[in-house]
Amino acid sequence: MSIQQDEKRSTAPSTQSSRVESFAKASKSDKAEQILFTLLLPLYDQPRRKVPFLTMILWAFRLIEMIILALFHIDSGTSLQTGFSKVVNFASGISIGFSMGKHAPIILITAFVLLILVIAAQVICTILYQKIVAMQPWILSLTQSCVEILLTALYIPFISNAITTFDCFKDEEGKNIWRADITIQCLNGNILHIIGFIIGIVFLITFLIYSVLIRTFIFNFNPKSYSLFTCRNSAFNVFEVIMTFGICFAMRMLVEWPFWRGIVTVGTSLTIVIIIYWYQPYFKYISNVLTCIIWTMFGSIRLCLEIGYAVTSASHSEIPQYFFLAAGVAIGVLMSIMSSYFIGIREKQLWLINRKFDINKLRYVPKIKTINDIDPSTRFLQHKELRTKQNIDLVDSLYIQQIKKYKNEAQPLFEYQLFQSQFLKNRIKATAVLKRLTDPMLKTSTPLRFILFCQRSTEVSGSQSGGGSQDNADQSITFQNQMAQAEEHYENAKVALKKFFEEILKRKPNFSQLPILLEQIVDQDAASRKIFEELMNQHHNNVQILRRYAKLLRDVYNETETADELLQRAEMVEEVGDNNQINEKQYLIENQTSGAASGTDESDWGAIDAMITDNNQKNKSIQRSQSRRKKKKKMKKLFGLPSNDPSLKELQGIRRGSSSYSNGDEDEASPTTGIMLLLCVSIPHILIILGFIISTIVYSQLAQQFKNQLSNTERVCSMAGVMGRAGCYSLQLLWHYYKYDYNASRVFNDGNAIALVALSSLLNSHALVGSKINDIVATIYLYTEQLGSWEVEDITVYNPVTNQNQLETLTANGQKPKVVE
Known part of the structure; x- marks a missing residue:
């Protein structure tokens, strides 16, 4: 082996590893995307042979939840939820807010806290991602399960209870009444309702954005996975989330318009069923059927119930709605069976092997018009019996043809990479296709960039042999953490072994320390050896593991022969890795030659590789120069x-x-430091803004109450003053009437001022009059005691004269007040 190869082996990673690293750096997004992708990284999971128990449970729960949502009904006459609907929806959590009445915001606050806890757990997993992956990977699985439960089982209850906090209606007097508690007017005096109103709107916006964000980036795209609901992109998942939110909103806000409510709910479900039938969004037939069953049952039941509610309103009887409910369930089951049948027929129609090939036009009929038509035409590979060599070659040629046609699109390349890695097991070609995805000239969607980011950050195919697998293992976070732990145990064992020999060579050794040191040596050696053996099983041809394990065996266990064998094996693996690089280059050259022979230059992968490298270097140099200029200005x-x-x-x-x-x-x-700084800056600001808003609302309400109290106190004091003065004036006026024999002209028209009588004279005069009245009444009772109860009979009464002008006119003429018979 040459000297240059020895220097490369001792001072730097392999050539293949440096190339992968350069392509990884070239495909980095901007900092905002990188922070977002880092936050979503703990939720990235692509299980292949994991049985989807949780997915099936959540699907069953969602089916029941959608059927119960179809039973939700608010009577347009009373503007309240009907009894049957309230009981059924309470069981699923949709109507808990209605049942709690004025305490409904407490449920929403609980939901908001739960959402914050899930996001906080996601952030913690992001910060501690490397340690969690290496030591406690179950934490990531638990976080992923919590997010999935939150966005599936709790999605509809949370939205419905959030809408309850601001769901109001107008009564007969035109007042806005809160539907959860009819004794409270909307935004009028009740602080808990006002706080719940604001938190409800904030929660709905936050929860919808979070749901759309998760459904956009987190989905299983592995076509050979055992899991359900695997798909090529997340467009249908996002559409389904938004439509579910719209249905919940329409059923609450369109109470007064039942026709349009039926159009929105039934029309949405019908639209989703048509999309599932026509576009086949999921890889597996069973996934499309299960999704179609949910929306078929919801649409059928809702359509029949809307008719039943109209009949019930006209007949004033609740019996028709139960009849139509049973009819809706029966129609839903029948329509689900029919939908599954037609979906199966449509799926087979889209298969490439069932299409005719037009020799004259050199294309399949029906024509593959868009990028989205490529994947459904290759779905027959989901069936193992159809994975013949002829069919696989047919799919391979189709992908090459479509890649040439859509040369600026990244999605066909990504699907072709999955085809090469999952069905053909051609890792070399899959790696070459993956490199083309890093070309900045390609139109790459944001979810696809996130997938590439996660593939660079997580472990990929560590158990493969050869140089490519070694490079992937070296890039793996799990691999790096395991290697760090093994090295740490190895160093601890060396330190303990050194202390042991130093203690023995002393004149007066401390024998009590020797067992402790021996125990440390044995434990650390065993831990280090166990990790190295696990790594050897996973990456049996990794040069780095072979050499470090050989070093452990030689230094600690003194197994020189085994260590030499491992070192020789590492040398052989490196030679094989170099040969693999040469073979890969030859493979690219062959593809280039075959492309030139066929008259097309689109398969010139070697030229594209060089072009991508040059573009990456130019982009990096431009970015560095721009960054330096900005930093000089700022x-x-x-x-x-x-x-x-x-x-x-x-x-x-x-x-x-x-x-x-x-x-x-x-x-x-560092993305982690950036995330922590962003959280440290944004969370206090958000809390301050929320606190300011809530404090302003509470202050305004308290100020309004205090203003009302002051106004009422002012009116009470004014009335008390008037009443206090009115008694004295009444006594004065009554005394004058007694004195002048009810002749008001003598009181007011004699030209003299009215004299104020002393209080003692008033009391004596009124006491005398009262005594006379008492004597007269007593005499009346005495003479009429044999006549029965005369008080119940109608007697003549005087009509009180309150108008001073009328009183003066009557008394001036010597007339008495008019007697009413």
Whole structure:
């Protein structure tokens, strides 16, 4: 072996590893995308042979939930939820807010806290991702399961209870009444309702954005996975999430318009069923059928119930709606069977092997018009009996033809890479196709960039042999952590062994320490050897593992012969790796030659590889020059420090010891540190804004209540003053009437001012009059005691005269007040 190869082996990783690293750096997104992708990385999972128990349970739960949602009904006459609907929807959690009444915001606050806890767990897994993958991978599985349960089983209940906090209606008087508690007006005095109103809107927006974000990036794209609902892209998943949200909203907001409510709910379900039938969004036939069953049952039951509600309203009887409910279930089952049959027929029609090939036009009939038509035409590979060599060659030629046709699109290349790795097991060609995906000139969607980011960040095919597998293992986070743990145990064993011999060689050794040191040596050696053996089983041809394991056997266990065999094996693996690189180049040259022979230059992969490398180098140089110019213009201080201060670089997450740090390139910031800084800055601001909004609302409500209290107190005091003065004035006026024998003209028209009588005179005069009245009443009772209860009979009464002008006119003429018979 040459000297140059020895130097390359001792000082740097292999050539293949450096090439993979260069392509990985070339395909990096901007910093905002990188932070987003890093946050979503713990949820990335592509199980292949894992039985989908949780997926099946969640599907059954969702089917029941959608059927119960179809039973949701609010009477347009009373504007309240009917009894049957309330009981059934309470069991699924949809109507808990209605049952709790004015305490409904508590349910929403609980849901908001649960959402925050799930997001916090996701962030923690992002920060501690490397340690969790190496030591506690079950934490990632638990987080993924929690997110899936949140977005599947709890999606509809959370949305419905959030809508409850601001669901209002107008009563007969035109007042906006809260439907959860008819004693409360919307946004009028009840602080808990107002807080729930605001939190409900914020929660709906946050939850919808989070759901769409997760469904956009997290999906299983492995065509040979045992899991259900695997698909080529996430467009249908996002569409389904948005339509479910719209249905929940329409059923609550269109209570007064039952016709349009039926159009929205039934029309949406029919649209989704048609999309499933025509486009076949999932790889597996059973996945399409299961999704179609959910929406077929919902649409059928909802259509029949809308008719039943109209009949019930006209007949004033609830019996028709139960009849139509039974009819809806029967129609839903029948339509589900028919849909599954037609979906199967449509799937086979799209297969490439069932299409006719037009020799004159050199294309299949029906024609493959768009990129989305490529994958459904190759679905027959899901059936093992159809994976013949002829069919696989047919699919291979189809992908090559479509890649030539859509040469600027990244999606066909990605699907071709999956085909090569999953069905053909051609790792070399799959790697070459994957390199083409890093070309910045390709139109790459954001979800596809996220998938490429995750493939670079997680472990990929560690058990393969040869140089390519070694490079993938070296790039694996799990592999790096396991190697670090093995090295740590190895160093601990060496230190303990050194202390043991030093203690023995002393004149007066401490024999009590010897058993402890021996125990440490044995434990650390066993732990290190166990990890190395696990790595050997997973990556049996990895040069790095072979050499370090040989070093452990030689230094600690003194197994020189075994260590020499491992070192020789490492030398042989390196030679095989170099030959694989040569074979890969020859394979690319052959493809180039065959492309030239066929008259097409699209398969010139070697030229594309060189072009991508040149473009990447140019882009990197342009980005560095632009970054340096910006930093020269923006030499301002942050936190009291200049922008080139080392402590500020440490705060910004510049990795010490890296080439970018030593060269002064500040563009390579740690994603984890950036995420932590973003959270530390954004969370306090969000809490302050929410606290300010809630405090402003509470203050305005308390101020309004205090204003009302002051106004009421003012009115009470004014009335008390009037009533206090009115008693004295009434006594004065009554005394004058007694004195002048009800002749008001003598009181007001004698030209003299009315004299105020002393209080003692008023009391004596009224006491005398009262005594006379008492005597007269007593005499009346005495003479009428034999006549029965005369009080119940109608007697003549005087009509009180309150108008002063009328009183003056009557008394001036000597007339008495009019007697009402």
